[in-house]
Amino acid sequence: MTVQKPLPHDAAPLHVTGAARYVDDIPVPANCLHLAFGLSTIAKGRLSGLDLEAVRTAPGVVAVLSGADFETIPDCSPSAHDEPLLSDGTIHYAGQPLFMVVADTHLNARKAAALGRTTYAEEPPILSIDEAMAAGSIFEDGPRIYTKGDVAAALAASPHVIEGRIEIGGQEHFYLEGQSALALPQEGGDMVVHSSSQHPTEIQHKVADALGVPMNAVRVEVRRMGGGFGGKESQGNHLAIACAIAAARTGRPCKMRYDRDDDFIITGKRHDARITYRAGFGDDGRLTGVEFTHLIRCGWAMDLSLPVADRAMLHADNAYDLPAARITSHRLKTNTQSATAFRGFGGPQGMVGIERVMDHVAHVLGRDPLAVRRTNYYPEARAADGAPEGSISGKKKQGAVLDTADLAGRGSVRVETGTGSATRFGAVHSPGAGAAKSGVTPYGMEVEDFILGALTEQLVETADYAARKAAVAEWNAAHDILKKGIALTPVKFGISFTLTHLNQAGALVHVYQDGSVHMNHGGTEMGQGLFQKVAQVAASRFGLPLDRVKITATDTGKVPNTSATAASSGSDLNGMAVKAACDEICARIAEVVAPDLQAEAAQVVFQGGMVRAGQAEMRFEEAVQKAYLSRVSLSATGFYKTPKIAWDRIAGKGRPFFYFAYGAACSEVVIDTLTGENRILRTDIVHDCGASLNPALDIGQIEGGFVQGAGWLTMEELVWDATGALKTHAPSTYKIPACSDRPRIFNVALWAGENREETIYRSKAVGEPPFMLGMSVFSALADACSACGPHFPDLQAPATAEAVLAAVHRARGPA
């Protein structure tokens, strides 16, 4: 079986030879036109004059369109119909597209776009969280509030109560491939669009809407993206719509790719936030109740901000069983880029709040923060009672889910294989299994699958936490300038779209007469290896080698009505849909060949390129031929919807998640107390991917997610000036982690276990959860700052050198 093997990315041979095509690499007809936007330079006001004469007469310009050229300006919003493609005269942020240029070359379009003459009636913009709160500038009619228990009473009765606040910066996606789209006009007004998008169906929907045609007149194809991270869930709409409109009006192919600076200035980013807290706790650090207020800066349009802010609330508990909790969330409307999806989708911001509380409690009590964290963990899950009947893994039930031989080449990556069949679910390490009572989240969902107690124990051992904690203390006692810090932080991340209906997926699988397989599904490939994982599923279902399965571009003409490849759900949803389609075809073939194999159809298995029943067998290709000659369809669709979930986002009650994915990281850092500069010395991770579909790809997600999360909380700083202009709009001013920034020592292990829930081969989602392992770096930096003096360092995020230096000074107190 090809699942669970650490195979390279399917496109690796194309990537290392430069043969992989991204949107900008697709050969286009010679008459292709190129687009560029002219952008607003103010953050708020009215466009009082727009002189485009110089733009129209610039070399190579074919057409120039502004809001005035549309009866109804096309909308680009994925939610609230509040994002006109081009300004309708109102300016909402600095960087908003005002007009679009269509020219013969990319360069001519960009040059011409710089020639627009604008006059504005400026108004004072609402930029900061404080300004938005003062002005009552919000989305939704007031804050969302989730509550559990009586927090006021809990705090009143608490031996200790702390208060605090943390500012959490946003984050630019910095997908290496910028946003791009290509529209090819077809006969009869149809349109084919190639888009660098995580959400082809949304592109199809918005393009059809803009062109005034039904969705069946638009076909969207996405072969791959050069990174997405959430930034291509909705932010590609504008380019695709602009290209389609220009293509429809000129009858020529139209392409648009944002220059990197434009990409920074136009598109949304991770929501920045301020979280304030009041927490009550006992002498042992056990929380009695917590009050959080989330102030989330959403930018000018709604986009996906409501579910993002919801998910921040849903992760305000992270791994901790809060006896009483009250989470209040304000979604603030500001004259800045419209903040959007970004890996973790609000979850990271919510978690940083409770992790700050843990560090603060530990500081007050003078206890090890890890001890405080573990004191507050949810109760460990009981071992499951065995797999449900008829499930795929019920038949399989292997304990050691990784092929250690295949992983030997992974160098320093340690593979924990557990101890055999007992590792099915937390049974090996679960302390007091059977006695523990499951906790309930602040939103009323029972946490049934908690494994962080055991997972943390494993990491404490493999990272040698206790000895290194002591060594850090020793170092700090002996050194004045360089101070070290160490922290171990957990992650519990909910898996499923919180908008329940999005948890569905489709697939289309064909088997051709020669026995080769053509596989298609609604998920998109952005580097995460989804296509390879799902192809491994298909190959396993047919019992074929992987090279018999052709991976094909995501195409709205093959699988319709898809959800975005987001929320870490890609392989969970599409793997199951492809499995359903393959199993349907296998069942039809089995019916045909059963008499030849002198067996019942139900006894026929597909293995090793053969179709077998007992001792009788035939080659898969032969079986396929028989089915074809018997006039049996060798094409099937597959469909999947996630079970068990039900969620009322207004009440804040229900089961929004099918399951949780877990992980923990231990990071050690050093800071220079004279400059605030800092380095990650070592990071150890144990992460839960269930029974991994592909350990190599999953470990890649963990390593990359961790580094991206650490970047968010340390070096990645977005700066807007007083007028609302984004000053960090290129890699010259916005620093993402470089090769020299990754931890000097970096050990990643997969947790040996299976998903308790019946997911595809009992695997778990892996896209987002590891991102939040980066919190260990932030807490370690806070720990290093704490070593500088007796006061709480109150480190703010991102922990840039300046922020670390300020925290060092706070720790020391007034001179």
Place this chain on the structure above:
Amino acid sequence: MPQVTLSVNGTQMTAEVEGRTLLVELLRDRFRLTGTHIGCDTSQCGACAVHVDGALVKACTALALDLDGADVTTIEGMAGADGTLSPVQQAFQDHHGLQCGFCTPGMVMAAAALLSENPKPTVAEIREYLEGNICRCTGYHNIVKAILAASGQPVDDLAASVA
């Protein structure tokens, strides 16, 4: 318009260019060699890295006209004529040194340049050499491993080797 003649991956190629035409535009738009990517447009991310007369050059800030007569190698010229991958390419594939793949051509070109200058680099030397090449997906761990492997050095004890 002036003409420029270059050897690109061993083939003499001639094109009329403007004075301002960038090498990356010449390669991508005129010669259809789209493996050389444009990531940041400003010579910082390294997705456009190629070799010019054996040296690592960012093609998004090199003027085509300056390179008349130069010997240019792009990612498309790294594999053998029969398609056999170079050791660096093979190592990036085998050691999972890529995810979305957009930075990969530049990374491969940078790694090959490093190994031609320094056939057995230390991990610290690899890290320093790659500072001009950004990857947003991998966290770099497997990229460093791939380069170690391509240089014939063991990758099993990467953690220990940098302690």
